[in-house]
Amino acid sequence: MNQTVSPDIKKGYLLLLITMLIWGSFTLMSRLGAKQDLTAWDITALRFATAFIVLMPIQLWRRELKFLLDKRILWLALLGGIGYSCAVYSGFSYAPAAHAAIWLNGFLPLATAISAWIVLKEPFGRNTWISLLFMAAGLGGMMAVMQYEGQFYLSIGDAFFVLGAALWGIYTVFLKRWMLPPWQAMAGVAIWTAIVYLPVYALFLPKKLAQASHMVMLEQGVFHGVFVVIIAMLTYIGAVERLGAFKTGSLLALAPFLAALAAVPLLNEPLNLAIGVGLLGMGIGALQPWRLLRQG
Numbered sequence: 001m002n003q004t005v006s007p008d009i010k011k012g013y014l015l016l017l018i019t020m021l022i023w024g025s026f027t028l029m030s031r032l033g034a035k036q037d038l039t040a041w042d043i044t045a046l047r048f049a050t051a052f053i054v055l056m057p058i059q060l061w062r063r064e065l066k067f068l069l070d071k072r073i074l075w076l077a078l079l080g081g082i083g084y085s086c087a088v089y090s091g092f093s094y095a096p097a098a099h100a101a102i103w104l105n106g107f108l109p110l111a112t113a114i115s116a117w118i119v120l121k122e123p124f125g126r127n128t129w130i131s132l133l134f135m136a137a138g139l140g141g142m143m144a145v146m147q148y149e150g151q152f153y154l155s156i157g158d159a160f161f162v163l164g165a166a167l168w169g170i171y172t173v174f175l176k177r178w179m180l181p182p183w184q185a186m187a188g189v190a191i192w193t194a195i196v197y198l199p200v201y202a203l204f205l206p207k208k209l210a211q212a213s214h215m216v217m218l219e220q221g222v223f224h225g226v227f228v229v230i231i232a233m234l235t236y237i238g239a240v241e242r243l244g245a246f247k248t249g250s251l252l253a254l255a256p257f258l259a260a261l262a263a264v265p266l267l268n269e270p271l272n273l274a275i276g277v278g279l280l281g282m283g284i285g286a287l288q289p290w291r292l293l294r295q296g
Contacts, residue, residue, distance in 0.1 A: 012242025015235040016251055022232040023252060029223050030092040030100075036216050040089035041205040043220060045198060047085060050225025052194035055187050064184075072178050073188035080171030081193030087164035095157025102142060102278040103161035106135060108252065109285065111169025119173045131285040138281010145274035172248070176240055186233040 033043045059065055067073065091100060110132055116122040124132075175185060201207075209217065239248045 008242050012239050016239040016243065016248060018235045019232050019239060020252060022227050022235075025223070026228055026232075029220065030089060033089075033092070033216075033220050036212060036220075037208055038212055038216070038220065039206055039208050040086060040093050041201055042207055042209050042212070043089045043224060044082075044085045045201045045207075045209075046217060046221040047224035047229060048081065048190060048194040048197060050221040051190040051229040052198075054226060054230065055190055059187060059191070067184045068188055068191060070180075070188070072174075072180065073185070074192050076171060076174060076180075076185065077189045077192035077196065079167050079174070081189045082197050083167040084164050084171065085193075087160045087167060091157040091160035091164060093157065094155050095161065099155075099158055099275075100161055102139065102275065102282065103158045104165050105252065106139060106278065106282045107162055107165035108169060109135060111166045112172050113169075115169045115173040116176075119170075120177060127288055127290075130290065131288055134281050134285035136281075138278045138285070141281060142274045142278030145277055149274065172240060175237060176244075179241070182234050182237040182241075185237055186230060189233070190229050 030043065038046075088100075088104060091104065095103075113124060113128055113132065117124065180188075236248070243251075
């Protein structure tokens, strides 16, 4: 029996696809920044300084600044802006891109589901449980293969990725709960993050920007500040509104497949059997192919 998909749902999947493409590139660009000797603090500063330079004149021209006084936006900035960015960029300083595919994006659906259960009182449905079981099996299989090959190790980078996933899961659920207009949520988070973070960075945090070329700063600033903060944030918020927090978070776990594979030739990073097992579990859990079989 054919079921008609509403135009709003189709738009949600289109927005999700755009988000996935940018997030897949985000993994590569973040790891590249670490290889270019930029610190996590440097990349975070470039990300939000660029976003602030782009967004603040737009907000002044639109004469829309009052919404910045909404304390909910400040909380979102602390969670999805400062907290998430510092955790994830720190992770890329210690771990390869494929580890982010497992520990960051792999934990995103679980973190989002738990946060939705606590904050929104959304119960775990049957498909959610099956997805989480496949993802857990992928993680367990990856660690088992690493242990068998005598290569099992966890670094501080993996812990940072898990922390980043937890912060983003909480951020996603509060986005859904508060239902702020997408532009206000995106612009408010970017502007408040810059206001809070940049003075702290300038005064107290270690920096290597002086050693980076202008081209490196430009490419990192434009990609993270414009594509990730502005474009991907708008498409992500739109996808969450139309598809829900868990489905959006789960399908985004597919983005690192491309990134992990591309990191092999582009960044000379390993992709072994253990990581492949982990990625396979993440992919099946995110795609939920059993739902397609039932509809066939």
